[in-house]
Amino acid sequence: MKFFATVLTSLLGPAMISASSILAHSTLTNALTLRAENECKVEDRMYSNEDISQGTIETWKNDGTHLSRIADGHQWVTIVNLTPYRMVYTGGPNPYQFSVWDFGDIPSGKARKNEATYNTNVGSYTDTNGYANYRLDGTSKTFQVHVTTHIPDSYERRVVFDLGGMGMGWRELGFPGERASVALVITGSEQYGYINSLQLNNVAWMRAMYDVIKDRELRHVVVPGSHDAGMSIISTNSGWNGLGTASTTETQSLDHYNQLRVGTRYFDMRIVSVKGGNFWSAHINEEVTAAPVGATGESLDDLIRGVNRFTTDFPGEVIIWYIRSMVDLDSGKVTNQDDRYWDANKVNSFYTKLNDVNNRCIGLTNAVQLDMQPMKNFMGQNGNRGCVLLLTDGRLRDGLARDRVESGIYHGPTFLHRDDYWAQEQHTQETADKQIARMRSYTRDNGPSSGPTDNYFIMQWQCTPSITDVLFPPASLQIIANQETNPALYHYGFNKMSPESFPTVILHDAVGLFHVSDLSEAGYNPMMQTLVIGLNLYMVSQNCKVSTTKHPLLQAKQAAESSAAAQSTAFKTFSGVIFANGTVLDEAPHAFCRTCTYSNTSSVDHPPLNTSSSYQSRTADLRNLA
Known part of the structure; x- marks a missing residue:
């Protein structure tokens, strides 16, 4: 090896060999630095060790949720936080016609079972409304949970998840049963982008x-x-x-x-x-x-x-x-x-x-x-x-x-x-x-x-x-x-x-x-x-x-899309509207009221004029979500 180095030195000169060595050393240093940057690090851990109550397990009830003076008004909304940020509860308007309204912060990596108990001793349930506003700490992202009613219906108790403040969609759901909890799951980050449970994500x-x-x-x-x-x-x-x-x-x-x-x-x-x-x-x-x-x-x-x-x-x-x-x-x-x-x-x-x-x-x-x-x-x-x-x-x-x-x-x-x-x-x-x-x-x-x-x-x-x-x-x-x-x-x-x-x-x-x-x-x-x-x-x-x-x-989202074997690795983001009756709009109509409830969606579940939104009576063909 020493012989070849001597020959190269005599042919190329010590200056060129020195420059080549510096280049090789620099390349190796950069490679090692890049490798270190791409490794899992304990200091990047974001999971919170804060002790959060598991919440109680409710006993099953019949399918459907009606409101009456003899009904059980208890209902829960579970929010699952799989982001690096604390979800900070920032309040909202005074909840109307709820006997219990208990929402709160959700640390990173935790879930909170929030209570919204309807007051069943009121004269009319049609104007029952409660709003819980959230902010992802350290970001500009916000979302809202709206607990309300839809009278009359098989599922009169309703929850609306509005993720418009995160650049995502709006979905209305009928609670499936009395005391049953409905979950909102959010994962992702500012760098990667966000994924939510408003609609099925990529089927594949x-x-x-x-x-x-x-x-x-x-x-x-x-x-x-x-x-x-x-x-x-x-x-x-x-x-x-x-x-x-x-x-x-x-x-x-x-x-x-x-x-x-x-x-x-x-x-x-x-x-x-x-x-x-x-x-x-x-x-x-x-x-x-x-x-x-x-x-x-x-x-x-x-x-x-x-x-x-x-x-x-x-x-x-x-x-x-x-x-x-x-x-x-x-x-x-x-x-x-x-x-x-x-x-x-x-x-x-x-x-x-x-x-x-x-x-x-x-x-x-x-x-x-x-x-x-x-x-x-x-x-x-x-x-x-x-x-x-x-x-x-x-x-x-x-x-x-x-x-x-x-x-x-x-x-x-x-x-x-x-x-x-x-x-x-x-x-x-x-x-x-x-x-x-x-x-x-x-x-x-x-x-x-x-x-x-x-x-x-x-x-x-x-x-x-x-x-x-x-x-x-x-x-x-x-x-x-x-x-x-x-x-x-x-x-x-x-x-x-x-x-x-x-x-x-x-x-x-x-x-x-x-x-x-x-x-x-x-x-x-x-x-x-x-x-x-x-x-x-x-x-x-x-x-x-x-x-x-x-x-x-x-990591930046683009970095997660580099592999040829991955093919279409990016998750698609839904930013439209889904009503409880199954009506889906690819985009929210112009001047769509995100805090309203809709007894009849016929006024909003068709393409508004001068927009490219498309109406679907059921969810999109899931093959489009591959």
Whole structure:
């Protein structure tokens, strides 16, 4: 080496060699400086350690909210702050016809369950109004919460979220039930831009944040999960009747395609065959008992059609099917539990059917457990179209094939270290407490997933009511989830999450519902999708052991759009108007009254003259939000 340096010096001269050395040193210094600037730093932490009340968990009520002298006037609005700034409550006009009005500040990384209790002893409810104004501390951004009424209506109690002071939209919602809390979720920053729960954000939300999550391991990306995902219907043509009803066994309302559209990426699939023939989803009490009780739901053919349609419409996502049960149901064979087990031919037939799932995750190994592999390994599959990860964990006899790796079908317990903790509690309160304790037993430290501190943790945020709880309508699994269990997540569960303590999957019933009676696109609930976007963007990014790059909310938005693999990584911002009846305006009409209530939207739900706003009677085609 010294010889070559001597030759170069004699040929080029010491001055030129000195200049080259200075240039090389300068380049290296700049590279090291840039690298340091792009690293996660503990001093960039923004999560507040301020102790905020979890808020109480309310007992479910019937769908709908009427006002009368005998009605319960309690109502709550939960605000979830996934921004770097404190949300400062700046007051508002004196609330009119409320017996309790309790709003307050929300620290960064926290949620507050705010109370707005209607005074039901007044003569007329039509002019009941309360306004809570907020400012994001250190910025010019403001927003308003308006609690009001809409008389008469199935949902007379209303809340309006006005984010016009943040350059975003306005949405009116009818409280889904008495005492039920409605959540507003806001994430983002001045540098990155803001995302909110007024409307579903990009349907392909993983692809939209590719640069944020691509290097994170699968276990460190938070996703919504669907419990008993195939039970959106009670099928009557499967050939099996297990006495299950919609109220006792139907955990979902949206079909598979639409569960994917509202953001769900993990699916608890219970798949059975019926009389040795076709495959169906099912919800049964015990898989290998002689005479199971329950019902069948969507057919496997329909589930496959749904996921294939989605991966065509919205490429780039990572979808997990965790397949359980794998038994046979036959109403004519109810005396011997051995009749439940599949034979080798049935197992082979099932795996062959799964080959119909397009864009499977093929070529993965467990040399590194799947939960410890980076997201880019999955998102980059199939020419950057993402993939569907099929994991099996059925009740198969020893000696039968548990997977077919070459086809992208993997044995779940072998390839994925997961904790699928079931609290087995009848009520939401006990379920929530157990799930939170389990979550907080993990410290996200990037240790081996087989160890005690950092696992693929599935937080089952659904209770297990007794049969008498849900036997007679209107009580049902979904109304308990929609009115009680799911709303509690945004204050009771969220306030126990932190950068070191978060779930991988939030498994729940009634995915994507806001009103259990409304299955239109206009009625889809965007809160869970926005919550997981915010948890990945804001919360997990502060844990430097699992996310090593600079916090995305401290980077300019353009910097997050540099990767060619990301394709359309920017989240789209909705700045229009959404009424409670589902009417959507792309832009607010000229002179639109943001503090008014509308008994009849016909005067404002059409394009105003001389503007480019477009009228939609339902939400926009979600394919435009890819």
